[in-house]
Amino acid sequence: MENFHLNTRVRMGADALTALDEYRDKRALIVTDSFLATTEHFAQVRAHLGEVVVFDKVLPNPTTSLVAEGTQLAVVCEPFVIIAYGGGSAMDTAKAIHMITTEHGMTAPGGLIAIPTTSGSGSEVTSYAVITDDATHAKTALVSPDLVAKLAILDPTAVAGCPPRTTADSGMDVLAHAVEAHVSSGACDFSDALSEKAVRLVFENLERCYRNGGDLVARTHMHNASTLAAAAFDNVGLGIVHSISHAVGSHYPVAHGRLNAILLPHVISFNAEHSEHAAARYAQLGRIVSPSSTGRAAISTLIARIEKLNRALDIPARLTEAGVDRDVVRIASEITGAALADTCTRTNPAKVDASDLERIMIAAL
Numbered sequence: 001m002e003n004f005h006l007n008t009r010v011r012m013g014a015d016a017l018t019a020l021d022e023y024r025d026k027r028a029l030i031v032t033d034s035f036l037a038t039t040e041h042f043a044q045v046r047a048h049l050g051e052v053v054v055f056d057k058v059l060p061n062p063t064t065s066l067v068a069e070g071t072q073l074a075v076v077c078e079p080f081v082i083i084a085y086g087g088g089s090a091m092d093t094a095k096a097i098h099m100i101t102t103e104h105g106m107t108a109p110g111g112l113i114a115i116p117t118t119s120g121s122g123s124e125v126t127s128y129a130v131i132t133d134d135a136t137h138a139k140t141a142l143v144s145p146d147l148v149a150k151l152a153i154l155d156p157t158a159v160a161g162c163p164p165r166t167t168a169d170s171g172m173d174v175l176a177h178a179v180e181a182h183v184s185s186g187a188c189d190f191s192d193a194l195s196e197k198a199v200r201l202v203f204e205n206l207e208r209c210y211r212n213g214g215d216l217v218a219r220t221h222m223h224n225a226s227t228l229a230a231a232a233f234d235n236v237g238l239g240i241v242h243s244i245s246h247a248v249g250s251h252y253p254v255a256h257g258r259l260n261a262i263l264l265p266h267v268i269s270f271n272a273e274h275s276e277h278a279a280a281r282y283a284q285l286g287r288i289v290s291p292s293s294t295g296r297a298a299i300s301t302l303i304a305r306i307e308k309l310n311r312a313l314d315i316p317a318r319l320t321e322a323g324v325d326r327d328v329v330r331i332a333s334e335i336t337g338a339a340l341a342d343t344c345t346r347t348n349p350a351k352v353d354a355s356d357l358e359r360i361m362i363a364a365l
Helices: 016-022 040-047 064-077 088-103 164-183 189-212 216-236 242-251 256-274 276-287 295-312 328-341 342-349 354-364
Strands: 009-012 026-030 052-055 081-086 112-116 128-132 138-141 151-154
Touching: 009 216, 009 256, 016 151, 016 295, 026 064, 026 088, 040 081, 052 064, 052 342, 052 354, 064 088, 064 128, 081 088, 088 112, 088 128, 112 276, 128 189, 128 295, 138 242, 151 216, 164 189, 164 216, 164 242, 164 256, 164 295, 189 276, 189 295, 242 256, 242 328, 242 342, 242 354, 256 276, 256 295, 256 354, 276 295, 328 342
Parallel strands: 009 151, 026 052, 026 081, 081 112, 112 151
Antiparallel strands: 128 138
16 A cells, blocks of 8 residues: 655745744744844744744754754753754754654644745655764764654745855755656655656746746745655655765765756666666656657656756756765765665665666766
C-alpha cells in the first residue's frame, strides 16, 4: 500500500502574515539569522505577534553545536510556538530544535511555523532537516514527523528582496527537487501532479525573478513551485543529484542549489541511459518545455533547457568554476561513499555504485 501525506496547513498571498494573529497572546521563539532579523519584513512578522524571543545565530549549513545552543534557549524560554524565519538553514535549525525538545517532553504546544524567505528548500512542508556534524563535517539528513511544520506562510513580499544569486541557486534547487521527484522510483500520480506543475512554474518564472526581484507575480509562482516540489519529494524521495551534492557540499562551501544545478544535466544523462523508466519520465518533462519533442529528443531538449537556464542565471557549467577544487578527485572514495549512504540514493531510478557516482562527479568537474 502506498501513502501520500500533506500535513502542513499553507497560507499564501499578500495578507498571509495575518495567520500569525492567533498567536498574539503567546510567547514565540523565532529562529533566523542576524541579517534577516534586521529587515523590514521581519518587523512585520513581529508586529503580528506578542512576546517574542529571537535566536538569530543561524549560519549556512547549520551545525550540531548551533542546534544545541538554540535548543538550550528553547528550554529556558518555553515558547508556545517555534517560528522558522529564513531559508533552508533557518528552517533546518528550527526544525531540529523543535524535534529535540519534543523528543525530550518539552514541546512547544503550538508546534512549528515556517516562513520561508527564499524559494528553494521547500523545508516548510517536509519532514526532513540537514544538519552538519561539527567534528566530522558530514551532513546528516534527519527524518521525523516532529520536523513537520504545522503552518507554512508563503508571503511573496518575504522573497522580494532576495539577492539575484540566492534567487538563482535556490530556484535551481526547486527544479532539482521537482525533476528528481518526478523520476523517483517512488513517484505516483499525486507526486506527478505536484512535480510537473513545479517544473512548469520554474521554467516560466525563475529567470524573471532573477532579472527583477520585485516582480511579485513571478515571486509568487516561484514560492508556490518551491512548496509544490517539496511536497512531492517529501512523499516519494529524491535521487543522486542530491546525494552527490550533499557529499560534495560537506567539503566545499558552495551553495547546495548551485551544486544541484551543475550536476542535474549529468545525472539526467546517466539515469536516462541506464533506466528505460527514467528515460520515459524525463521525456515527459521534456515535453513540458517543448511539446513537440518526443522520446530521446525530449530528454535532450530537457537537458538543453536546463543548461540554457543555468547560463541565464549566471550559474557556471562546471564544479571547478563554482569553487570545487579539482583535488576533490583525491577524496573521491570518501565522497562516493557518503553519497551511496545518502537516503536520496535509495529512490534514484537507476541503480548506482561508487564508480558510477565518481564518473558523474568527474564529468561535472
